[in-house]
Amino acid sequence: MAQRGSYAKGVAKREEILERELDVVAREGYRGASVKELAEAVGLSQAGLLHYFGTKEELFTEILRKRDEVDIAHYRGETSEKPDSDVRDLRTGYLQIIRHNSEVPGLVQLFSRMAVDAADPEHPAHSFFLARGAELRDEFTHALAHQQRTGGLTDRIAPGTLARILQAVADGLQVQWMQDPTIDMAGIVNALFDALTPTPSDEPAPAPAPSPEEHG
Amino acid sequence: MAQRGSYAKGVAKREEILERELDVVAREGYRGASVKELAEAVGLSQAGLLHYFGTKEELFTEILRKRDEVDIAHYRGETSEKPDSDVRDLRTGYLQIIRHNSEVPGLVQLFSRMAVDAADPEHPAHSFFLARGAELRDEFTHALAHQQRTGGLTDRIAPGTLARILQAVADGLQVQWMQDPTIDMAGIVNALFDALTPTPSDEPAPAPAPSPEEHG
DNA sequence: GTCTATACTCGGATAGAC
DNA sequence: GTCTATCCGAGTATAGAC
Numbered sequence: 001m002a003q004r005g006s007y008a009k010g011v012a013k014r015e016e017i018l019e020r021e022l023d024v025v026a027r028e029g030y031r032g033a034s035v036k037e038l039a040e041a042v043g044l045s046q047a048g049l050l051h052y053f054g055t056k057e058e059l060f061t062e063i064l065r066k067r068d069e070v071d072i073a074h075y076r077g078e079t080s081e082k083p084d085s086d087v088r089d090l091r092t093g094y095l096q097i098i099r100h101n102s103e104v105p106g107l108v109q110l111f112s113r114m115a116v117d118a119a120d121p122e123h124p125a126h127s128f129f130l131a132r133g134a135e136l137r138d139e140f141t142h143a144l145a146h147q148q149r150t151g152g153l154t155d156r157i158a159p160g161t162l163a164r165i166l167q168a169v170a171d172g173l174q175v176q177w178m179q180d181p182t183i184d185m186a187g188i189v190n191a192l193f194d195a196l197t198p199t200p201s202d203e204p205a206p207a208p209a210p211s212p213e214e215h216g
Numbered sequence: 217m218a219q220r221g222s223y224a225k226g227v228a229k230r231e232e233i234l235e236r237e238l239d240v241v242a243r244e245g246y247r248g249a250s251v252k253e254l255a256e257a258v259g260l261s262q263a264g265l266l267h268y269f270g271t272k273e274e275l276f277t278e279i280l281r282k283r284d285e286v287d288i289a290h291y292r293g294e295t296s297e298k299p300d301s302d303v304r305d306l307r308t309g310y311l312q313i314i315r316h317n318s319e320v321p322g323l324v325q326l327f328s329r330m331a332v333d334a335a336d337p338e339h340p341a342h343s344f345f346l347a348r349g350a351e352l353r354d355e356f357t358h359a360l361a362h363q364q365r366t367g368g369l370t371d372r373i374a375p376g377t378l379a380r381i382l383q384a385v386a387d388g389l390q391v392q393w394m395q396d397p398t399i400d401m402a403g404i405v406n407a408l409f410d411a412l413t414p415t416p417s418d419e420p421a422p423a424p425a426p427s428p429e430e431h432g
Numbered sequence: 433g434t435c436t437a438t439a440c441t442c443g444g445a446t447a448g449a450c
Numbered sequence: 451g452t453c454t455a456t457c458c459g460a461g462t463a464t465a466g467a468c
Binding site (some may be wrong): 250252262263267270271272339 | 442443444445446447
Binding site for chain 1 (some may be wrong): 219233247301325328329331332333334335336342345347348349372373377380381383384385386387388389391393395396399404407408409411412413415
Protein backbone atom coordinates (compact mmCIF):
# COMPACT_ATOMS: atom_id res chain seq x y z
CA MET A 1 0.00 0.00 0.00
CA ALA A 2 3.06 2.27 0.23
CA GLN A 3 2.18 5.19 -1.96
CA ARG A 4 5.65 5.46 -3.37
CA GLY A 5 8.80 3.46 -3.10
CA SER A 6 10.37 6.42 -1.38
CA TYR A 7 9.68 8.01 1.96
CA ALA A 8 8.08 5.20 3.90
CA LYS A 9 8.94 7.35 6.86
CA GLY A 10 6.55 10.05 5.72
CA VAL A 11 3.78 7.54 5.36
CA ALA A 12 4.36 6.26 8.86
CA LYS A 13 4.15 9.71 10.31
CA ARG A 14 1.08 10.37 8.27
CA GLU A 15 -0.61 7.43 9.89
CA GLU A 16 0.50 8.55 13.28
CA ILE A 17 -0.91 12.00 12.66
CA LEU A 18 -4.20 10.52 11.50
CA GLU A 19 -4.51 8.43 14.61
CA ARG A 20 -4.03 11.39 16.85
CA GLU A 21 -6.31 13.52 14.72
CA LEU A 22 -8.95 10.88 15.06
CA ASP A 23 -8.70 11.10 18.78
CA VAL A 24 -8.84 14.85 18.84
CA VAL A 25 -11.90 15.11 16.64
CA ALA A 26 -13.64 12.33 18.52
CA ARG A 27 -13.23 14.06 21.84
CA GLU A 28 -13.14 17.75 21.11
CA GLY A 29 -15.66 17.64 18.34
CA TYR A 30 -15.77 19.07 14.90
CA ARG A 31 -17.52 22.36 14.42
CA GLY A 32 -16.43 23.10 10.92
CA ALA A 33 -12.94 23.04 12.34
CA SER A 34 -10.20 24.73 10.38
CA VAL A 35 -6.97 23.14 9.30
CA LYS A 36 -5.18 25.38 11.75
CA GLU A 37 -7.08 24.00 14.71
CA LEU A 38 -6.55 20.45 13.62
CA ALA A 39 -2.88 21.22 13.14
CA GLU A 40 -2.33 22.75 16.53
CA ALA A 41 -4.15 19.88 18.14
CA VAL A 42 -1.41 17.57 16.99
CA GLY A 43 1.39 19.99 17.61
CA LEU A 44 1.97 21.16 14.07
CA SER A 45 1.49 24.41 12.23
CA GLN A 46 -1.09 24.69 9.52
CA ALA A 47 1.54 24.51 6.84
CA GLY A 48 3.15 21.59 8.60
CA LEU A 49 -0.01 19.58 8.53
CA LEU A 50 -0.79 20.42 4.95
CA HIS A 51 2.61 19.12 4.08
CA TYR A 52 1.26 15.63 4.63
CA PHE A 53 -2.16 16.13 3.21
CA GLY A 54 -2.26 18.41 0.26
CA THR A 55 -5.60 19.91 1.00
CA LYS A 56 -8.22 20.30 3.66
CA GLU A 57 -10.68 17.92 2.10
CA GLU A 58 -8.04 15.31 1.62
CA LEU A 59 -7.15 15.53 5.27
CA PHE A 60 -10.75 15.11 6.34
CA THR A 61 -11.30 12.25 3.97
CA GLU A 62 -8.28 10.47 5.32
CA ILE A 63 -9.50 10.93 8.86
CA LEU A 64 -12.74 9.22 7.97
CA ARG A 65 -10.91 6.47 6.18
CA LYS A 66 -8.74 5.93 9.20
CA ARG A 67 -11.79 5.83 11.39
CA ASP A 68 -13.26 3.03 9.34
CA GLU A 69 -9.99 1.20 9.42
CA VAL A 70 -9.85 1.35 13.19
CA ASP A 71 -13.50 0.45 13.63
CA ILE A 72 -13.27 -2.52 11.35
CA ALA A 73 -10.15 -3.79 13.03
CA HIS A 74 -11.79 -3.39 16.38
CA TYR A 75 -15.23 -4.76 15.67
CA ARG A 76 -14.14 -7.57 13.48
CA GLY A 77 -10.86 -8.77 14.83
CA GLU A 78 -11.63 -8.63 18.51
CA THR A 79 -14.79 -10.63 18.96
CA SER A 80 -13.78 -13.76 17.19
CA GLU A 81 -11.39 -15.05 14.62
CA LYS A 82 -13.82 -17.51 13.18
CA PRO A 83 -13.88 -17.58 9.41
CA ASP A 84 -17.68 -17.63 9.50
CA SER A 85 -17.56 -14.05 10.66
CA ASP A 86 -19.62 -13.17 7.64
CA VAL A 87 -22.51 -15.02 9.11
CA ARG A 88 -21.75 -14.12 12.72
CA ASP A 89 -24.37 -11.84 14.06
CA LEU A 90 -24.27 -8.74 12.00
CA ARG A 91 -26.97 -7.21 14.08
CA THR A 92 -24.86 -7.32 17.21
CA GLY A 93 -21.88 -5.86 15.46
CA TYR A 94 -23.88 -3.08 13.93
CA LEU A 95 -25.43 -2.16 17.24
CA GLN A 96 -22.00 -2.14 18.82
CA ILE A 97 -20.71 0.34 16.31
CA ILE A 98 -23.76 2.53 16.68
CA ARG A 99 -23.36 2.48 20.42
CA HIS A 100 -19.73 3.35 20.01
CA ASN A 101 -20.61 6.27 17.76
CA SER A 102 -22.48 7.99 20.51
CA GLU A 103 -19.18 8.26 22.30
CA VAL A 104 -17.44 10.09 19.50
CA PRO A 105 -19.77 12.96 18.62
CA GLY A 106 -17.08 14.83 16.75
CA LEU A 107 -16.64 12.00 14.30
CA VAL A 108 -20.34 11.76 13.79
CA GLN A 109 -20.46 15.45 12.99
CA LEU A 110 -17.56 15.21 10.62
CA PHE A 111 -19.01 12.18 8.89
CA SER A 112 -22.47 13.66 8.47
CA ARG A 113 -21.12 16.92 7.20
CA MET A 114 -18.83 15.28 4.72
CA ALA A 115 -21.49 12.88 3.53
CA VAL A 116 -23.61 15.81 2.45
CA ASP A 117 -20.80 17.81 0.90
CA ALA A 118 -19.48 14.78 -0.90
CA ALA A 119 -22.73 14.44 -2.74
CA ASP A 120 -21.17 16.80 -5.22
CA PRO A 121 -19.43 14.62 -7.81
CA GLU A 122 -16.60 17.14 -7.83
CA HIS A 123 -15.91 16.72 -4.17
CA PRO A 124 -12.69 14.85 -3.39
CA ALA A 125 -14.51 12.50 -1.05
CA HIS A 126 -17.26 11.66 -3.49
CA SER A 127 -15.94 8.31 -4.57
CA PHE A 128 -14.90 7.46 -1.05
CA PHE A 129 -18.47 7.69 0.13
CA LEU A 130 -19.80 5.84 -2.88
CA ALA A 131 -17.41 2.97 -2.35
CA ARG A 132 -17.90 2.91 1.39
CA GLY A 133 -21.65 2.79 1.05
CA ALA A 134 -21.56 0.07 -1.53
CA GLU A 135 -19.26 -2.05 0.58
CA LEU A 136 -21.36 -1.62 3.67
CA ARG A 137 -24.54 -2.57 1.89
CA ASP A 138 -22.88 -5.52 0.27
CA GLU A 139 -21.94 -7.04 3.57
CA PHE A 140 -25.37 -6.32 4.93
CA THR A 141 -27.09 -7.78 1.97
CA HIS A 142 -25.27 -11.05 2.36
CA ALA A 143 -25.75 -11.26 6.08
CA LEU A 144 -29.42 -10.35 5.81
CA ALA A 145 -30.03 -12.89 3.12
CA HIS A 146 -28.48 -15.47 5.36
CA GLN A 147 -30.66 -14.46 8.24
CA GLN A 148 -33.68 -14.77 6.02
CA ARG A 149 -32.73 -18.29 5.04
CA THR A 150 -32.21 -19.09 8.70
CA GLY A 151 -35.61 -17.68 9.51
CA GLY A 152 -34.26 -14.96 11.75
CA LEU A 153 -35.59 -12.22 9.55
CA THR A 154 -38.75 -11.61 7.63
CA ASP A 155 -38.48 -12.36 3.95
CA ARG A 156 -41.08 -9.78 3.05
CA ILE A 157 -38.36 -7.43 1.86
CA ALA A 158 -35.38 -7.84 -0.44
CA PRO A 159 -32.12 -7.98 1.47
CA GLY A 160 -30.50 -5.36 -0.72
CA THR A 161 -33.33 -2.96 -0.05
CA LEU A 162 -33.21 -3.58 3.65
CA ALA A 163 -29.47 -3.03 3.60
CA ARG A 164 -30.03 0.39 2.15
CA ILE A 165 -32.68 1.09 4.72
CA LEU A 166 -30.44 0.13 7.58
CA GLN A 167 -27.75 2.39 6.27
CA ALA A 168 -30.24 5.21 5.95
CA VAL A 169 -31.62 4.67 9.43
CA ALA A 170 -28.21 4.78 11.00
CA ASP A 171 -27.23 7.93 9.14
CA GLY A 172 -30.54 9.61 9.72
CA LEU A 173 -30.55 8.79 13.40
CA GLN A 174 -27.14 10.32 13.73
CA VAL A 175 -28.51 13.64 12.62
CA GLN A 176 -31.43 13.36 15.00
CA TRP A 177 -29.04 12.41 17.73
CA MET A 178 -26.77 15.36 17.10
CA GLN A 179 -29.77 17.59 17.45
CA ASP A 180 -30.98 15.80 20.53
CA PRO A 181 -28.29 13.65 22.15
CA THR A 182 -30.74 12.05 24.55
CA ILE A 183 -32.11 9.62 22.01
CA ASP A 184 -30.92 6.04 22.03
CA MET A 185 -29.79 5.28 18.51
CA ALA A 186 -28.89 1.69 19.14
CA GLY A 187 -32.14 1.04 20.95
CA ILE A 188 -34.12 2.35 18.03
CA VAL A 189 -32.27 0.31 15.45
CA ASN A 190 -32.65 -2.69 17.68
CA ALA A 191 -36.38 -2.14 17.80
CA LEU A 192 -36.48 -2.12 14.03
CA PHE A 193 -34.67 -5.43 13.86
CA ASP A 194 -37.15 -6.82 16.34
CA ALA A 195 -40.07 -5.65 14.31
CA LEU A 196 -38.65 -7.41 11.29
CA THR A 197 -38.10 -10.67 13.11
CA PRO A 198 -40.69 -13.29 12.29
CA THR A 199 -42.97 -13.99 15.25
CA PRO A 200 -40.93 -16.26 17.51
CA SER A 201 -42.67 -19.61 17.38
CA ASP A 202 -40.13 -21.54 19.39
CA GLU A 203 -37.76 -18.84 20.64
CA PRO A 204 -38.28 -17.73 24.22
CA ALA A 205 -39.50 -14.46 22.78
CA PRO A 206 -36.69 -11.94 23.25
CA ALA A 207 -39.01 -9.54 25.04
CA PRO A 208 -41.18 -7.85 22.38
CA ALA A 209 -39.00 -4.76 22.23
CA PRO A 210 -39.71 -2.49 25.15
CA SER A 211 -38.48 0.08 22.65
CA PRO A 212 -36.74 3.12 24.05
CA GLU A 213 -39.04 5.80 25.50
CA GLU A 214 -42.09 7.04 23.74
CA HIS A 215 -40.97 10.47 22.75
CA GLY A 216 -43.47 12.30 20.58
CA MET B 217 -48.51 36.33 12.45
CA ALA B 218 -47.54 39.83 11.26
CA GLN B 219 -44.18 40.42 12.83
CA ARG B 220 -44.99 44.01 13.70
CA GLY B 221 -48.03 46.18 13.39
CA SER B 222 -46.23 48.24 10.81
CA TYR B 223 -45.08 47.44 7.29
CA ALA B 224 -47.38 44.67 6.25
CA LYS B 225 -46.11 45.49 2.79
CA GLY B 226 -42.63 44.36 3.66
CA VAL B 227 -43.94 41.09 4.93
CA ALA B 228 -45.84 40.50 1.74
CA LYS B 229 -42.77 41.10 -0.38
CA ARG B 230 -40.79 38.88 1.92
CA GLU B 231 -43.17 36.06 1.19
CA GLU B 232 -42.99 36.77 -2.48
CA ILE B 233 -39.22 36.66 -2.38
CA LEU B 234 -39.28 33.38 -0.50
CA GLU B 235 -41.55 31.81 -3.04
CA ARG B 236 -39.30 32.74 -5.87
CA GLU B 237 -36.23 31.74 -3.93
CA LEU B 238 -37.79 28.38 -3.33
CA ASP B 239 -38.23 27.93 -7.00
CA VAL B 240 -34.70 28.96 -7.81
CA VAL B 241 -33.10 26.65 -5.29
CA ALA B 242 -35.32 23.78 -6.29
CA ARG B 243 -34.33 24.04 -9.93
CA GLU B 244 -30.85 25.44 -9.97
CA GLY B 245 -29.69 23.62 -6.90
CA TYR B 246 -27.82 24.66 -3.86
CA ARG B 247 -24.08 24.17 -3.81
CA GLY B 248 -23.29 26.15 -0.74
CA ALA B 249 -24.77 29.06 -2.61
CA SER B 250 -23.89 32.55 -1.46
CA VAL B 251 -26.33 35.24 -0.54
CA LYS B 252 -25.24 37.13 -3.61
CA GLU B 253 -26.26 34.34 -5.94
CA LEU B 254 -29.58 33.93 -4.24
CA ALA B 255 -30.07 37.69 -4.44
CA GLU B 256 -29.32 37.99 -8.12
CA ALA B 257 -31.56 35.07 -8.83
CA VAL B 258 -34.51 37.11 -7.65
CA GLY B 259 -33.30 40.37 -9.10
CA LEU B 260 -31.92 41.98 -6.01
CA SER B 261 -28.50 42.94 -4.79
CA GLN B 262 -26.95 41.16 -1.85
CA ALA B 263 -27.67 44.08 0.41
CA GLY B 264 -31.17 44.32 -0.95
CA LEU B 265 -31.92 40.75 -0.05
CA LEU B 266 -30.36 41.01 3.37
CA HIS B 267 -32.63 43.93 3.99
CA TYR B 268 -35.47 41.46 4.34
CA PHE B 269 -33.60 38.73 6.12
CA GLY B 270 -31.02 39.95 8.53
CA THR B 271 -28.58 37.17 7.98
CA LYS B 272 -27.69 34.34 5.69
CA GLU B 273 -28.82 31.63 8.04
CA GLU B 274 -32.10 33.34 8.67
CA LEU B 275 -32.71 33.49 4.96
CA PHE B 276 -32.03 29.81 4.50
CA THR B 277 -34.12 28.87 7.46
CA GLU B 278 -37.02 30.85 6.09
CA ILE B 279 -36.68 29.15 2.75
CA LEU B 280 -37.02 25.79 4.41
CA ARG B 281 -39.94 26.99 6.46
CA LYS B 282 -41.63 28.22 3.33
CA ARG B 283 -40.99 24.91 1.68
CA ASP B 284 -42.77 23.08 4.44
CA GLU B 285 -45.61 25.53 4.27
CA VAL B 286 -46.05 24.94 0.57
CA ASP B 287 -45.70 21.19 0.85
CA ILE B 288 -48.20 20.93 3.64
CA ALA B 289 -50.70 23.11 1.81
CA HIS B 290 -50.24 21.01 -1.27
CA TYR B 291 -50.24 17.54 0.18
CA ARG B 292 -52.93 18.12 2.70
CA GLY B 293 -55.34 20.56 1.13
CA GLU B 294 -55.46 19.12 -2.38
CA THR B 295 -56.34 15.49 -1.96
CA SER B 296 -59.35 15.84 0.25
CA GLU B 297 -60.95 18.21 2.67
CA LYS B 298 -62.18 15.46 4.91
CA PRO B 299 -61.69 16.15 8.59
CA ASP B 300 -60.44 12.62 9.10
CA SER B 301 -57.31 13.60 7.27
CA ASP B 302 -55.38 12.53 10.33
CA VAL B 303 -56.36 9.00 9.63
CA ARG B 304 -56.23 9.27 5.87
CA ASP B 305 -53.44 7.25 4.50
CA LEU B 306 -50.28 8.71 5.87
CA ARG B 307 -48.25 6.27 3.93
CA THR B 308 -49.52 7.55 0.63
CA GLY B 309 -48.93 11.13 1.59
CA TYR B 310 -45.43 10.44 2.78
CA LEU B 311 -44.55 8.62 -0.37
CA GLN B 312 -45.92 11.47 -2.41
CA ILE B 313 -43.70 13.95 -0.67
CA ILE B 314 -40.68 11.74 -1.04
CA ARG B 315 -41.40 11.30 -4.70
CA HIS B 316 -41.76 15.03 -5.01
CA ASN B 317 -38.44 15.59 -3.30
CA SER B 318 -36.59 13.82 -6.03
CA GLU B 319 -37.74 16.60 -8.31
CA VAL B 320 -36.23 19.36 -6.23
CA PRO B 321 -32.64 18.30 -5.63
CA GLY B 322 -31.57 21.76 -4.57
CA LEU B 323 -34.00 21.77 -1.70
CA VAL B 324 -32.87 18.36 -0.62
CA GLN B 325 -29.29 19.57 -0.59
CA LEU B 326 -30.16 22.67 1.34
CA PHE B 327 -32.22 20.73 3.84
CA SER B 328 -29.61 18.07 4.45
CA ARG B 329 -26.85 20.60 4.80
CA MET B 330 -28.81 22.71 7.22
CA ALA B 331 -29.95 19.73 9.25
CA VAL B 332 -26.35 18.90 10.00
CA ASP B 333 -25.24 22.45 10.68
CA ALA B 334 -28.26 23.09 12.86
CA ALA B 335 -27.18 20.34 15.19
CA ASP B 336 -25.16 23.04 16.88
CA PRO B 337 -27.41 24.51 19.59
CA GLU B 338 -26.05 27.93 18.68
CA HIS B 339 -27.21 27.67 15.11
CA PRO B 340 -30.16 29.93 14.27
CA ALA B 341 -32.05 27.03 12.77
CA HIS B 342 -31.53 24.72 15.70
CA SER B 343 -34.94 25.11 17.24
CA PHE B 344 -36.58 25.09 13.85
CA PHE B 345 -35.31 21.62 13.18
CA LEU B 346 -36.14 20.41 16.65
CA ALA B 347 -39.70 21.63 16.38
CA ARG B 348 -40.11 20.41 12.85
CA GLY B 349 -38.91 16.96 13.74
CA ALA B 350 -41.10 16.72 16.79
CA GLU B 351 -44.14 17.77 14.83
CA LEU B 352 -43.48 15.34 12.06
CA ARG B 353 -43.01 12.44 14.42
CA ASP B 354 -46.09 13.39 16.36
CA GLU B 355 -48.28 13.13 13.35
CA PHE B 356 -46.64 9.91 12.36
CA THR B 357 -46.99 8.45 15.79
CA HIS B 358 -50.70 9.05 15.81
CA ALA B 359 -51.27 7.79 12.34
CA LEU B 360 -49.12 4.72 12.92
CA ALA B 361 -50.89 3.91 16.17
CA HIS B 362 -54.14 4.09 14.30
CA GLN B 363 -52.87 1.79 11.62
CA GLN B 364 -51.80 -0.65 14.25
CA ARG B 365 -55.27 -0.67 15.78
CA THR B 366 -56.70 -1.19 12.34
CA GLY B 367 -54.34 -4.04 11.75
CA GLY B 368 -52.62 -2.42 8.82
CA LEU B 369 -49.30 -2.34 10.59
CA THR B 370 -47.36 -4.70 12.80
CA ASP B 371 -47.63 -3.93 16.48
CA ARG B 372 -44.20 -5.33 17.18
CA ILE B 373 -42.78 -1.86 17.46
CA ALA B 374 -43.84 1.24 19.35
CA PRO B 375 -45.37 3.84 17.04
CA GLY B 376 -43.18 6.60 18.40
CA THR B 377 -40.08 4.57 17.67
CA LEU B 378 -41.23 3.74 14.19
CA ALA B 379 -42.00 7.40 13.59
CA ARG B 380 -38.42 8.23 14.38
CA ILE B 381 -37.22 5.46 12.12
CA LEU B 382 -39.30 6.66 9.23
CA GLN B 383 -37.93 10.12 9.64
CA ALA B 384 -34.41 8.75 9.73
CA VAL B 385 -34.94 6.58 6.68
CA ALA B 386 -36.24 9.48 4.64
CA ASP B 387 -33.38 11.75 5.66
CA GLY B 388 -30.77 9.07 5.24
CA LEU B 389 -32.05 8.05 1.86
CA GLN B 390 -31.86 11.62 0.71
CA VAL B 391 -28.14 11.61 1.31
CA GLN B 392 -27.74 8.34 -0.52
CA TRP B 393 -29.83 9.70 -3.32
CA MET B 394 -27.77 12.86 -3.62
CA GLN B 395 -24.72 10.68 -3.99
CA ASP B 396 -26.43 8.38 -6.43
CA PRO B 397 -29.56 9.88 -7.95
CA THR B 398 -30.57 6.62 -9.58
CA ILE B 399 -32.00 5.10 -6.45
CA ASP B 400 -35.73 5.09 -5.90
CA MET B 401 -36.31 6.63 -2.49
CA ALA B 402 -40.05 6.22 -2.51
CA GLY B 403 -39.81 2.63 -3.64
CA ILE B 404 -37.50 1.79 -0.80
CA VAL B 405 -39.65 3.40 1.85
CA ASN B 406 -42.62 1.67 0.34
CA ALA B 407 -40.84 -1.64 0.66
CA LEU B 408 -40.26 -0.98 4.32
CA PHE B 409 -43.93 -0.28 4.89
CA ASP B 410 -44.73 -3.52 3.14
CA ALA B 411 -42.35 -5.46 5.30
CA LEU B 412 -44.04 -4.06 8.36
CA THR B 413 -47.51 -4.92 7.17
CA PRO B 414 -48.95 -7.98 8.86
CA THR B 415 -49.27 -10.91 6.50
CA PRO B 416 -52.38 -10.19 4.44
CA SER B 417 -54.90 -12.85 5.46
CA ASP B 418 -57.81 -11.48 3.49
CA GLU B 419 -56.30 -8.70 1.41
CA PRO B 420 -55.60 -9.56 -2.23
CA ALA B 421 -51.96 -9.40 -1.29
CA PRO B 422 -50.61 -6.09 -2.67
CA ALA B 423 -47.92 -7.91 -4.58
CA PRO B 424 -45.22 -8.87 -2.04
CA ALA B 425 -43.08 -5.85 -2.76
CA PRO B 426 -41.14 -6.39 -5.95
CA SER B 427 -38.86 -3.95 -4.18
CA PRO B 428 -36.79 -1.67 -6.39
CA GLU B 429 -33.81 -3.32 -8.04
CA GLU B 430 -31.34 -5.41 -6.17
CA HIS B 431 -28.39 -3.13 -6.17
CA GLY B 432 -25.43 -4.47 -4.23
C1' DG C 433 10.34 18.45 7.44
C1' DT C 434 8.63 22.21 9.75
C1' DC C 435 8.05 26.91 10.63
C1' DT C 436 6.77 32.03 9.84
C1' DA C 437 4.88 35.10 7.10
C1' DT C 438 2.10 36.43 3.58
C1' DA C 439 -0.85 36.47 -0.34
C1' DC C 440 -5.23 35.83 -1.98
C1' DT C 441 -10.06 34.70 -2.26
C1' DC C 442 -14.58 34.56 -0.79
C1' DG C 443 -18.41 36.00 1.32
C1' DG C 444 -21.08 38.21 4.83
C1' DA C 445 -22.13 42.37 6.80
C1' DT C 446 -22.64 47.53 7.06
C1' DA C 447 -22.62 52.60 5.76
C1' DG C 448 -24.50 55.83 3.28
C1' DA C 449 -26.31 57.84 -1.11
C1' DC C 450 -30.36 58.06 -3.76
C1' DG D 451 -36.54 50.11 -0.13
C1' DT D 452 -32.76 49.38 -2.93
C1' DC D 453 -28.33 50.19 -4.62
C1' DT D 454 -23.06 50.86 -4.66
C1' DA D 455 -19.17 50.70 -2.26
C1' DT D 456 -16.43 49.20 1.29
C1' DC D 457 -14.86 46.79 5.08
C1' DC D 458 -13.58 43.02 7.48
C1' DG D 459 -12.81 38.40 9.00
C1' DA D 460 -11.90 33.67 8.14
C1' DG D 461 -9.48 30.35 6.17
C1' DT D 462 -6.75 28.01 2.64
C1' DA D 463 -2.83 27.79 0.17
C1' DT D 464 1.99 28.89 -0.86
C1' DA D 465 6.76 30.96 -0.70
C1' DG D 466 10.75 30.79 1.38
C1' DA D 467 13.84 30.68 5.50
C1' DC D 468 15.88 27.50 8.66
